[in-house]
Amino acid sequence: MELRHLKYFVVVAEELHFTRAAERLNIAPPTLTVQIQEIERSLSAQLLVRTKRSVALTPAGEIFLDEARHVLAQFEKAQSIGRRAGRGEIGRVEIGYVGSAAYAGVLQEQMSEFLHAWPSVDLNAREIAMETLLDLIVDGQVDVGFVRLPMTMPESVQRHVLLRDRFCLAIPKGRAWRNEQDAIQPRRLKNESFIAPEQDAGTFEVASRGGFQPRIVSAPGSLLAVLTQVSLGAGISVIPSVACGVLHLPCVEFRQITGEPITSEVAAVYRSDESSPTVNNFIAQLAASPIREII
Structure with a gap:
């Protein structure tokens, strides 16, 4: 699983709609569906309940969403710190x-x-x-x-x-x-x-x-x-x-x-x-x- 998979899942969880999520991510809806399925296979857990009319988080999906957001936030923080360190804005x-x-x-x-x-x-x-x-x-x-x-x-x-x-x-x-x-x-x-x-x-x-x-x-x-x-x-x-x-x-x-x-x-x-x-x-x-x- 890569960092992009976490981003895909978070966007889907926020939209609870694959087409809208795909538009936000600028990828095709079928591609997004495949990516989410890859996440679920890697975790051996169902994260979303999908029907023709709705998408909902499972209990496992809700827990995973919190952790995914935390990881993405930490990654953003690490990137920011790296850029600031490169400019000499932080350090010792x-x-x-x-x-x-x-x-x-x-x-x-x-x-x-x-x-x-x-x-x-x-x-x-x-x-x-x-x-x-x-x-x-x-x-x-x-x-x-x-x-x-x-x-x-x-x-x-x-x-x-x-x-x-x-x-x-x-x-x-x-x-x-x-x-x-x-x-x-x-x-x-x-x-x-x-x-x-x-x-x-x-x-x-x-x-x-x-x-x-x-x-x-x-x-x-x-x-x-x-x-x-x-x-x-x-x-x-x-x-x-x-x-x-x-x-x-x-x-x-x-x-x-x-x-x-x-x-x-x-x-x-x-x-x-x-x-x-x-x-x-x-x-x-x-x-x-x-x-x-x-x-």
């Missing part, structure tokens, strides 16, 4: 991000805009260490990542810059120069201990400008963990300026660094050969987004 996007992307609001902005356009898509976002995020994207476990540049990208991954900001300095309250209100010169940091965030490019650039090698005593991971160690007096840290505006811990101050801004960028990264229509819709939005400057 796995997102990985580093903390500074969330602190900058870039992650929230992009997710909100996408869900406004594609409300039936499921976006699952989780914070992931930057050192493992690219591998997860290449392996297909994460679809889109929000990372802090610079970082080396494999050929299979593309990127689009969403935000550009500068690095600033997080320091514990205390000793003499730390009580100054002005921006701090890199050379004055030569003897300091550094707490390195995931993106340590700013740390090494400050040290290069100051003419020294940074003494990194800890690299705890997330920006919150970094600032916690700073608040405990374990050292200072060179962090993105977006975090300076949103993360406030006791005993931590934020200062600018003298000279040309040490810039950094938040970018979206994704597979170059992405095949999912849903993910590609998200990528298209990201690729069309202008760079936001916070310098």
Whole structure:
């Protein structure tokens, strides 16, 4: 039995008249009669009582009608879902991000805009260490990542810059120069201990400008963990300026660094050969987004 047989039977059951049913189905009445007989033979059950003047459902026919309608409705639903999935209107996007992307609001902005356009898509976002995020994207476990540049990208991954900001300095309250209100010169940091965030490019650039090698005593991971160690007096840290505006811990101050801004960028990264229509819709939005400057 095929799906068309169920449709034939439902139309006959609704019309209770073979000629009218055949007209609805655009087939000849004898052909329709044969099709209904095939259904009854396959089920070994009589579904319709036919006389020269009337057609009526048997008890078995009434039960079968309910099930046939259910199957046809499910088939229509499956077709609709398939078409929507093919257009990327439904599905799931796995997102990985580093903390500074969330602190900058870039992650929230992009997710909100996408869900406004594609409300039936499921976006699952989780914070992931930057050192493992690219591998997860290449392996297909994460679809889109929000990372802090610079970082080396494999050929299979593309990127689009969403935000550009500068690095600033997080320091514990205390000793003499730390009580100054002005921006701090890199050379004055030569003897300091550094707490390195995931993106340590700013740390090494400050040290290069100051003419020294940074003494990194800890690299705890997330920006919150970094600032916690700073608040405990374990050292200072060179962090993105977006975090300076949103993360406030006791005993931590934020200062600018003298000279040309040490810039950094938040970018979206994704597979170059992405095949999912849903993910590609998200990528298209990201690729069309202008760079936001916070310098």
